[in-house]
Amino acid sequence: MLQIKNLHASIGDRDILKGINLDVKPGEVHAIMGPNGSGKSTLANVIAGREDYTITKGSIHMEGKDIMEMDPELRALQGLFLSFQYPIEIPGVTVSNFVKTALNELRKGRGESAMDASVMLKKMKASLALLEMDKGFLSRPLNEGFSGGEKKRNEIFQMAMLEPRLAILDETDSGLDIDALRIVANGVNALRGSNRSFVVITHYQRLLDHIVPDHVHVLYDGKIVKSGDKSLAMELEAKGYDWIKKAQS
Amino acid sequence: MRLWRKLHSIIAEMGQDTILDDVTSSEYKYGFETKVDTDIIPPGLNEDVIRTISKKKKEPEWMTQWRLDAYAVFLTLEEPDWANVNYPKLDLQTISYYAAPKKVQINSLDEVDPELLVTFEKLGISLDEQKRLTGVAMDIVVDSVSVATTFKKTLNEKGILFCSMSEAIEKHPELVRKYLGTVVPTSDNYYATLNSAVFTDGSFCYIPPGVRCPMELSTYFRINSSGTGQFERTLLVADKGSYVSYLEGCTAPSRDENQLHAAVVELIAMDDAEIKYSTVQNWYPGNAEGVGGVFNFVTKRGICHDRAKISWTQVETGSAVTWKYPSCILKGDDSVGEFYSVAVTNNHQQADTGTKMIHLGKRSKSIIISKGISAGQSHNSYRGLVSISPRADHARNFSQCDSLLMGDRCGAHTFPYIEVKNPTAKMEHEATTSKIGEDQIFYCQQRGLDMETAIALIVNGYCKDVLNQLPMEFAVEAQKLLAISLEGSVG
Numbered sequence: 059m060l061q062i063k064n065l066h067a068s069i070g071d072r073d074i075l076k077g078i079n080l081d082v083k084p085g086e087v088h089a090i091m092g093p094n095g096s097g098k099s100t101l102a103n104v105i106a107g108r109e110d111y112t113i114t115k116g117s118i119h120m121e122g123k124d125i126m127e128m129d130p131e132l133r134a135l136q137g138l139f140l141s142f143q144y145p146i147e148i149p150g151v152t153v154s155n156f157v158k159t160a161l162n163e164l165r166k167g168r169g170e171s172a173m174d175a176s177v178m179l180k181k182m183k184a185s186l187a188l189l190e191m192d193k194g195f196l197s198r199p200l201n202e203g204f205s206g207g208e209k210k211r212n213e214i215f216q217m218a219m220l221e222p223r224l225a226i227l228d229e230t231d232s233g234l235d236i237d238a239l240r241i242v243a244n245g246v247n248a249l250r251g252s253n254r255s256f257v258v259i260t261h262y263q264r265l266l267d268h269i270v271p272d273h274v275h276v277l278y279d280g281k282i283v284k285s286g287d288k289s290l291a292m293e294l295e296a297k298g299y300d301w302i303k304k305a306q307s
Numbered sequence: 308m309r310l311w312r313k314l315h316s317i318i319a320e321m322g323q324d325t326i327l328d329d330v331t332s333s334e335y336k337y338g339f340e341t342k343v344d345t346d347i348i349p350p351g352l353n354e355d356v357i358r359t360i361s362k363k364k365k366e367p368e369w370m371t372q373w374r375l376d377a378y379a380v381f382l383t384l385e386e387p388d389w390a391n392v393n394y395p396k397l398d399l400q401t402i403s404y405y406a407a408p409k410k411v412q413i414n415s416l417d418e419v420d421p422e423l424l425v426t427f428e429k430l431g432i433s434l435d436e437q438k439r440l441t442g443v444a445m446d447i448v449v450d451s452v453s454v455a456t457t458f459k460k461t462l463n464e465k466g467i468l469f470c471s472m473s474e475a476i477e478k479h480p481e482l483v484r485k486y487l488g489t490v491v492p493t494s495d496n497y498y499a500t501l502n503s504a505v506f507t508d509g510s511f512c513y514i515p516p517g518v519r520c521p522m523e524l525s526t527y528f529r530i531n532s533s534g535t536g537q538f539e540r541t542l543l544v545a546d547k548g549s550y551v552s553y554l555e556g557c558t559a560p561s562r563d564e565n566q567l568h569a570a571v572v573e574l575i576a577m578d579d580a581e582i583k584y585s586t587v588q589n590w591y592p593g594n595a596e597g598v599g600g601v602f603n604f605v606t607k608r609g610i611c612h613d614r615a616k617i618s619w620t621q622v623e624t625g626s627a628v629t630w631k632y633p634s635c636i637l638k639g640d641d642s643v644g645e646f647y648s649v650a651v652t653n654n655h656q657q658a659d660t661g662t663k664m665i666h667l668g669k670r671s672k673s674i675i676i677s678k679g680i681s682a683g684q685s686h687n688s689y690r691g692l693v694s695i696s697p698r699a700d701h702a703r704n705f706s707q708c709d710s711l712l713m714g715d716r717c718g719a720h721t722f723p724y725i726e727v728k729n730p731t732a733k734m735e736h737e738a739t740t741s742k743i744g745e746d747q748i749f750y751c752q753q754r755g756l757d758m759e760t761a762i763a764l765i766v767n768g769y770c771k772d773v774l775n776q777l778p779m780e781f782a783v784e785a786q787k788l789l790a791i792s793l794e795g796s797v798g
Contacts, residue, residue, distance in 0.1 A: 106749075106753050107752075107753075108749055109745075109749075110745075129752065129757070129758075130749060130752035130753050131752045131753075131754075131755050131756060131757050131758075133753075134752070134753055134754060134755040135755060138753075139753075140753050142750065142753075145750070146744070146746045146747050146750045148747055148750070148751075148764070148765055148768055149768055149769060150767070150768030150769050150770070150771035150772070151764055151765070151767075151768035151771075155764075156754075156764070159756060159760070159764060160751075160754035160755050160756060161755075163754075163755045163756050163757070163760060164755040167755065199768070216754065220754065220755070
């Protein structure tokens with residue numbers, strides 16, 4: 059599904075990613091953990107095609123296709139979805155209008171006609187229910203005045219609507235209380251399937267209690283320094299990141 | 308309205324280091340000139356020219372004198388320079404003040420110059436189609452002369468008068484004489500006074516007491532000839548308890564020269580009447596380097612009597628320089644004035660626009676919602692005055708002035724003036740300045756929207772409060788126009 063080889067990326071003259079290798083197979087959930095500033099969010103943004111970063115070396119393939127030269131919307135069309143760490147406000151654009159536009163643009167890109175309005179509405183209602191969200195949500199301007207938890211739920215709501223092949227969740231658990239964390243995790247779990255993969259970026263192991271990963275990687279100083287199964291997450295939770303840092307220095 | 312239907316999108320060049328970087332201009336879609344036989348007088352401005360105009364229009368003596376009086380005042384005035392715009396001063400002696408497509412005695416569409424009909428086709432307006440499908444009554448002013456007014460019969464049955472200003476002067480002199488210049492006096496300001504002296508046509512509308520106009524009335528303005536100015540005059544009188552919704556649209560050919568458009572619009576809302584006046588202004592804005600384009604120096608003002616309401620809605624995307632302040636004199640008690648504006652400037656365009664709300668009546672209310680969007684190297688200013696007179700007890704105003712910047716070479720400016728002379732007044736003023744962010748665009752792109760679609764979505768969201776005020780079909784076209792005006796503004 060996703061193959062990253064020896065990826066180096068920088069912003070300005072600062073190197074952030076220093077040789078990332080990652081192989082995500084269909085249906086797999088990979089967790090990427092690591093201390094602040096290790097390059098987790100950069101990795102998410104580089105995969106999604108944000109222009110602020112310069113890729114200096116390496117490659118990113120999705121389902122065998124080189125996506126590095128693609129504009130972000132074309133990567134989305136390939137089936138890539140990024141749940142943002144800080145979802146942005148777009149005043150005056152309602153959640154429903156935004157999701158409708160996005161869904162229909164993706165359909166257009168695939169050569170399909172716009173989705174019938176009543177089918178769309180049904181789908182929206184089902185996705186709302188999945189995230190225990192109120193219908194009034196649809197008519198609110200996108201992320202404007204949303205609480206931290208609402209913003210993250212809205213991200214997963216969009217994911218449920220757009221049905222990506224590969225979803226990257228960038229610190230989706232930050233700013234969530236325990237109930238919201240459970241709801242968001244349930245939403246993600248409901249979307250898990252043999253043909254959909256996840257890359258879950260997080261500081262903490264608590265999200266991984268709910269979304270159980272197949273693989274756990276530790277990112278430190280722009281490199282994956284340790285990989286393992288879910289027990290690695292437990293170990294990190296118990297011991298912190300210091301032992302990783304020491305091992306590297 | 309199908310003014311902007313046949314438009315194709317231009318794909319912005321991509322791949323610069325930052326998204327909001329260079330500015331390229333999208334092509335103006337209405338830049339053609341129609342070859343029609345035109346009756347045009349030599350350039351120049353003096354009393355004789357004014358007499359010639361009046362004579363060509365077969366006007367009565369009082370009208371000629373009215374013009375000459377205005378001209379006498381004009382000679383004492385100087386061109387204002389307080390607006391936040393820079394442009395080369397126009398030499399008024401180089402402009403021709405009368406240009407008319409020949410054959411203008413129109414009784415039916417068959418008599419309209421076929422070339423002009425082709426023009427309307429290009430603009431997406433088929434008069435026939437207009438008549439049949441849209442139910443919009445339309446007056447069309449090309450250069451200076453009104454060439455067609457559709458739907459006259461339906462309106463006649465209601466007693467509604469909707470015709471060119473020339474026809475009104477001829478057939479309804481008592482109404483014209485009673486109201487013309489009562490809201491915008493001939494001595495009002497440099498451009499309005501010039502207009503009073505040399506105006507050549509425009510639209511006139513009268514709605515009798517208690518009548519609700521059954522359709523949107525519409526005027527379409529176009530400058531066609533080179534070296535001419537357009538000076539149209541609109542007078543709209545809504546008698547007691549009546550209602551009318553009025554739309555105007557404008558385009559012009561692309562030229563290297565700057566053309567002057569100095570219009571005057573006067574609205575009169577008698578007791579309990581309501582006027583909704585919507586404008587989509589898309590005069591030629593000049594090319595990407597700032598050469599050419601229309602100077603749009605317009606005076607628009609309405610007066611509200613007791614419990615009357617005037618609502619101005621404007622979507623301003625064209626013109627090289629715009630200088631325009633649709634205003635309300637809230638003379639009557641419980642009268643209401645509204646101003647909803649979207650002003651977009653791109654490339655080298657400059658706009659200084661806003662409103663004046665003059666509260667004289669008790670419990671008079673006004674709302675101002677202004678949305679400025681600046682892109683390229685343009686400058687966009689909001690200039691507004693809210694004045695509460697000593698006798699306007701319990702007057703209220705709410706103002707919201709937002710500016711949106713695209714890129715880092717444009718400017719947004721806000722000049723709100725508030726004068727309160729009555730302690731019972733309630734005033735609220737909100738202002739924001741924001742930048743269309745690369746973050747917003749990236750977010751949209753990540754969800755599958757290309758850049759143009761993303762910008763259109765963000766801008767339309769930002770303008771929503773204003774676009775919602777437009778009649779439905781107009782709103783859809785305005786949304787498209789906004790997207791087109793900003794095409795290539797990022798790349």
